[in-house]
Amino acid sequence: QTFEINGNFKIGLCWHIIENPKKGNMIFHTGGTGGYRSCTAFIPKSKTGVVVLSNISAYSPFANEIDKICFDILKRISN
Numbered sequence: 398q399t400f401e402i403n404g405n406f407k408i409g410l411c412w413h414i415i416e417n418p419k420k421g422n423m424i425f426h427t428g429g430t431g432g433y434r435s436c437t438a439f440i441p442k443s444k445t446g447v448v449v450l451s452n453i454s455a456y457s458p459f460a461n462e463i464d465k466i467c468f469d470i471l472k473r474i475s476n
Contacts, residue, residue: 420475427464429455436467445475 400408405416415423421442428435434453439446449467453459 423468423471425467427467429453429460429463431456434460434463436464438467438471440471440475443475445471447471447474 398407398409398414402408407414407416412424412426415425417423421440423438423440425436425438427437432452432454434451434455434457435449437446437448447467447470449463449470451463453463
């Protein structure tokens, strides 16, 4: 952790960290360019992770859906 956004949302070396004492912290990073969008997220405690790569532009109105897909898959497989 190098920066605290609020009580349970922190950043460390450009990775976002959402703290959850019960299920384990979720660590993730998202990004994109003019022609691509990606999201990677993992929960070390449950040893699960997801990487979603797409050819949706970061400027597309659907760009945030890539993050949602990634987090939804991680939630389902980490339970």
